[in-house]
Amino acid sequence: MSGWFETVTEAQRRARKRLPKSVYSALLAGSEKGVSYDDNTAAFAQLGFAPHVAGLSAKRELATTVLGQQIALPVLISPTGVQAVHPDGEVAVARAAAARGTAMGLSSFASKPLRDVVAANPQTFFQMYWMGTRDDMRRRMEQAREAGAKALIATLDWSFSHGRDWGSPKIPERLDLKAMVRFAPEALARPRWLADFVRSRSLPDLTTPNLAEPGHEAPTFFGAYGEWMQTPPPSWEDVRWLREQWDGPFLLKGVCRVDDARRAVDAGVTAISVTNHGGNNLDGTPAPIRVLPAVADAVGDDIEVLLDSGVRRGSDVVKALALGAKAVMIGRAYLWGLAANGQAGVENVLDILRGGIDSALLGLGRSSVHELTRDDVVVPPGFTRTLGAV
Numbered sequence: 001m002s003g004w005f006e007t008v009t010e011a012q013r014r015a016r017k018r019l020p021k022s023v024y025s026a027l028l029a030g031s032e033k034g035v036s037y038d039d040n041t042a043a044f045a046q047l048g049f050a051p052h053v054a055g056l057s058a059k060r061e062l063a064t065t066v067l068g069q070q071i072a073l074p075v076l077i078s079p080t081g082v083q084a085v086h087p088d089g090e091v092a093v094a095r096a097a098a099a100r101g102t103a104m105g106l107s108s109f110a111s112k113p114l115r116d117v118v119a120a121n122p123q124t125f126f127q128m129y130w131m132g133t134r135d136d137m138r139r140r141m142e143q144a145r146e147a148g149a150k151a152l153i154a155t156l157d158w159s160f161s162h163g164r165d166w167g168s169p170k171i172p173e174r175l176d177l178k179a180m181v182r183f184a185p186e187a188l189a190r191p192r193w194l195a196d197f198v199r200s201r202s203l204p205d206l207t208t209p210n211l212a213e214p215g216h217e218a219p220t221f222f223g224a225y226g227e228w229m230q231t232p233p234p235s236w237e238d239v240r241w242l243r244e245q246w247d248g249p250f251l252l253k254g255v256c257r258v259d260d261a262r263r264a265v266d267a268g269v270t271a272i273s274v275t276n277h278g279g280n281n282l283d284g285t286p287a288p289i290r291v292l293p294a295v296a297d298a299v300g301d302d303i304e305v306l307l308d309s310g311v312r313r314g315s316d317v318v319k320a321l322a323l324g325a326k327a328v329m330i331g332r333a334y335l336w337g338l339a340a341n342g343q344a345g346v347e348n349v350l351d352i353l354r355g356g357i358d359s360a361l362l363g364l365g366r367s368s369v370h371e372l373t374r375d376d377v378v379v380p381p382g383f384t385r386t387l388g389a390v
């Protein structure tokens with residue numbers, strides 16, 4: 001199969017070769033010193049397995065239900081507000097997720113309209129930040145409902161830290177002539193990426209169509225970001241208000257602490273994602289896999305507990321499930337796949353994860369993802385962190 005890769009690491013290597021430097025580094029992201037970014041993958045590697053050798057199961061069940069949606073494997077597409085990776089962008093990701101039987105989270109900062117993404121994958125969730133006025137947020141939720149979103153994701157973990165020791169990409173406000181001239185050497189150095197856009201007769205889109213007011217042009221990425229920065233952060237009362245406006249499954253993304261998880265339950269959410277935003281937020285926040293057991297113990301019987309950040313292998317998914325997650329969400333893993341080989345690359349990543357989950361289940365003697373328990377993983381002393389427990 002043309003362009004096939006065997007691991008997510010290989011997809012990332014190809015993405016690096018294929019994408020212009022600024023685009024690659026926008027996906028790599030991270031923040032400050034990259035402590036959280038590094039810990040996200042390092043922590044998974046510190047966990048081991050306790051495999052059996054006989055009495056294994058010939059058939060393994062990977063299907064589950066999350067936010068009211070039946071999915072073929074416990075892996076969902078986490079929303080990422082990225083532009084310019086591939087001309088088909090989020091629509092290609094949505095098609096790949098649909099082809100592999102899973103749900104798609106679409107960022108409000110995405111480059112494609114929600115309606116097109118829902119057409120590609122009816123199992124689409126719309127993600128919002130606490131941004132603008134209550135009327136703006138109500139309107140965006142109404143638009144999401146009309147476009148067919150099956151659930152709402154409210155992402156609350158963002159502290160506007162912009163420095164990175166390895167440098168941040170220079171992304172233009174819009175692709176006008178001046179920006180194109182400046183960007184040209186980078187783009188010309190990546191002819192395959194450029195050819196994809198030339199073939200699609202489009203330019204990388206730096207606008208956010210899902211944040212447009214009816215009858216107005218879509219704001220630019222930075223215009224929308226500015227609005228977000230100026231919005232006072234929400235109280236728990238605001239979270240409850242937001243939840244009440246959405247008549248359907250509601251995921252609160254960005255929980256690391258036990259006390260916050262309990263407050264999320266009180267606010268009436270359907271699910272939380274234990275995450276540190278892929279290490280892009282407050283640097284020094286531990287890897288979510290370390291804080292998951294305490295959070296799952298506290299609220300796992302009340303709501304669905306998901307995890308994201310650092311998932312690169314099927315075995316990572318199995319570790320997260322064994323420590324209390326119902327499913328995981330992936331970010332960079334599918335972005336590397338998209339950059340490496342478009343829709344087929346995202347399908348390739350989902351196949352890699354599916355294969356890895358299946359192989360770990362086989363080794364552990366489990367016939368279903370629902371049978372995984374903490375006994376299946378080897379947790380080294382001092383691994384876990386409990387945040388916010390009295």
Ligand SMILES: Cc1cc2nc3c(=O)[nH]c(=O)nc-3n(C[C@H](O)[C@H](O)[C@H](O)COP(=O)(O)O)c2cc1C
Nearest residue numbers: 027078079080081107155277278309310330331332
């Ligand atoms: C480039 C990039 C853009 C992101 N944009 C958003 C976003 O718009 N909304 C959101 O909720 N999360 C966003 N995230 C966070 C992801 O949804 C997810 O939490 C994170 O990527 C998980 O970590 P991983 O990349 O290690 O899988 C973004 C992440 C990356 C890498």
